[in-house]
Amino acid sequence: MKIEVLGTGCSRCKQLHENTMQAVIAADVEADVSKVEDITEIMRYGVMSTPALVIDGVVKTVGKVPSVDEIKKLLK
Amino acid sequence: MLANLASYLVFTVLGLAKGSRLGEAANFFVYDTIKIFLLLITIIFCVAVIRSYFPPEETKRFLSRGKEYVGNVLAALLGIVTPFCSCSAVPLFIGFVESGVPLGVTFSFLVSSPMVNEIALIMLWGLFGWKIALIYIGSGVMIAIISGIVIGKLRLERFVQDYVYTIKMGETAATEQTFRERLKNARNYTVPLLKKIWPYVIAGIGIGAFIHGYAPEGFLVKYAGPQNPFAVPLAVLVGVPLYSNAAGVIPITQALMEKGMATGTVLAFMMAVTALSLPEAIILKNVLKLRLLITFFGIVAAAITLTGYLFNAIL
Numbered sequence: 001m002k003i004e005v006l007g008t009g010c011s012r013c014k015q016l017h018e019n020t021m022q023a024v025i026a027a028d029v030e031a032d033v034s035k036v037e038d039i040t041e042i043m044r045y046g047v048m049s050t051p052a053l054v055i056d057g058v059v060k061t062v063g064k065v066p067s068v069d070e071i072k073k074l075l076k
Numbered sequence: 077m078l079a080n081l082a083s084y085l086v087f088t089v090l091g092l093a094k095g096s097r098l099g100e101a102a103n104f105f106v107y108d109t110i111k112i113f114l115l116l117i118t119i120i121f122c123v124a125v126i127r128s129y130f131p132p133e134e135t136k137r138f139l140s141r142g143k144e145y146v147g148n149v150l151a152a153l154l155g156i157v158t159p160f161c162s163c164s165a166v167p168l169f170i171g172f173v174e175s176g177v178p179l180g181v182t183f184s185f186l187v188s189s190p191m192v193n194e195i196a197l198i199m200l201w202g203l204f205g206w207k208i209a210l211i212y213i214g215s216g217v218m219i220a221i222i223s224g225i226v227i228g229k230l231r232l233e234r235f236v237q238d239y240v241y242t243i244k245m246g247e248t249a250a251t252e253q254t255f256r257e258r259l260k261n262a263r264n265y266t267v268p269l270l271k272k273i274w275p276y277v278i279a280g281i282g283i284g285a286f287i288h289g290y291a292p293e294g295f296l297v298k299y300a301g302p303q304n305p306f307a308v309p310l311a312v313l314v315g316v317p318l319y320s321n322a323a324g325v326i327p328i329t330q331a332l333m334e335k336g337m338a339t340g341t342v343l344a345f346m347m348a349v350t351a352l353s354l355p356e357a358i359i360l361k362n363v364l365k366l367r368l369l370i371t372f373f374g375i376v377a378a379a380i381t382l383t384g385y386l387f388n389a390i391l
Contacts, residue, residue: 008166015268039166039362040239046246048132048171049164063131063164064261065268 001031001075006042007051016051016065023071031075078114082107101289108203108281108327115198116277116323120269123157123194124262128253130157132168139185140175144228147181152220155188156213165356169363173236174245180228187376188220191351195273199326200346204333211387212343219347219379226375235368276324284327287335297336307341308384312377315348325349339391344384351376 005020007013017035024031036042036054045054049063053071060074085106086092092099135154142150165186172182192213201209253261300307318325325346333342352373360369 012268039170040243042167043170043174043243043245046133048136048167050167062133064264067264 001029002056003031003033004036004054005033005051006036006045006047006054008039008042009037010050012065013051016053019065019068020053020071022068023075026068027072027075029075078111079107082110097289099289101285104288104331105281105285108284109278111202112199112277112281112323112327113274115202116195116270116273117266119194119198121262121266124265125258127157128258128261130154132158132164132171135185136171136175136177139172139177139181142177142181144178144180145225147178148184148221148224148228151177151181151184151224152188152217155185155220156192156217158185158189165359166362169360170240170243171245173240174243178228179233179236180224180226182224183227183372184220184224186372187223187351188217190356191220191347192216193350195323196326196346196350199323203326203330208339208343212346215343215383215387216347216351219351219376219383223372223375223379227372230371232368232371235365235371237363237365240363273323277327280324280327284331287328287331291331291335294336296332300332300337300341302338302340302388307338308344308388309381311341311345311384312348312381315345316352316373316377317354318349338388340384340386340388343387344380347380347383348377351380 003020003024005013005017007016013035017033020033024033042050042052045052045059047059047062051065052059052063053061053066053074055074061070066074083094083103086099086103087094090102092102135158139147139151139154169182169186172185173179197209197213200212298304300311329337329342329346333339357369357373360372364372
């Protein structure tokens with residue numbers, strides 16, 4: 001599973017990255033989590049409010065920081 | 077009722093003397109703190125729910141159909157309800173430009189969105205009353221409309237960083253939310269935001285309380301009263317680089333106004349603080365060439381200064 005956290009480096013983006021890492025461990029899934037900070041890459045997903053969470057190329061959440069539990073549900 | 081609770085806490089529980097400087101400052105502090113936090117919790121939550129119906133992706137689609145003038149008005153109004161944080165300014169700007177929203181209309185949005193925000197409104201309403209809050213929204217929206225129209229007329233498209241025009245945006249499927257999810261998201265938004273701003277609120281109210289209790293009556297009349305023609309531009313100059321923390325600044329300005337600062341000057345100062353800031357300039361430098369950035373700040377600062385003079389003259 002490929003997970004990307006889109007964000008230009010604000011505090012909410014870091015929080016989302018952290019929550020995602022915790023969710024991956026808690027859900028016990030094989031996943032490659034990466035941060036995408038390049039604006040051209042972010043725009044390619046059509047995202048206008050950061051942070052956003054992308055799982056296997058599909059935008060799951062935009063402009064908010066979902067909790068660890070919510071991300072766990074998205075991972076299934 | 078809140079006022080009674082505050083004076084009970086200060087004068088009865090803490091035993092401070094009524095009319096003493098410390099007592100008055102403490103009373104101001106306790107009353108404002110309770111009132112502001114109650115307002116903040118309720119209104120941030122409600123606005124977060126309302127906002128979930130106006131995601132920026134929708135706003136963009138809506139504005140890209142519009143023309144100038146009507147578009148500027150719509151953009152300024154949508155700026156009130158659309159979520160905006162300065163860290164999203166770049167993707168937002170690119171998204172607007174890419175989908176064909178005129179540059180001037182984009183700027184109307186960029187001005188109104190941070191300036192006319194719910195935190196500023198709550199603080200103004202709670203501390204100054206609803207009239208000042210309404211004047212603030214009204215003039216904020218007007219400034220956004222006019223600045224956007226002027227920037228549009230100047231034809232500054234070539235001063236947008238070139239790479240912006242090369243970006244191709246993908247389509248995002250809009251995620252539909254149930255009402256329950258909206259409430260939950262609103263809670264997830266309100267709690268961290270309050271955690272982030274509470275120290276500024278307390279610090280602002282603290283400084284305001286100090287001025288309230290210790291500064292002599294009318295000591296600002298000479299410097300910042302309606303008679304001093306330089307007070308407004310000076311307030312704007314000081315306010316522009318400051319980072320918008322409406323929550324922290326407004327209690328201070330309330331105390332300043334009480335000590336004789338003119339209403340228009342106070343409004344101009346608050347607008348300068350919320351609408352423009354140094355961190356915002358640094359972020360926008362990523363998408364704007366220096367000339368457009370300076371033009372943008374210049375026009376908005378000029379519009380705010382004029383608004384300040386206007387209200388000093390009529391209020």
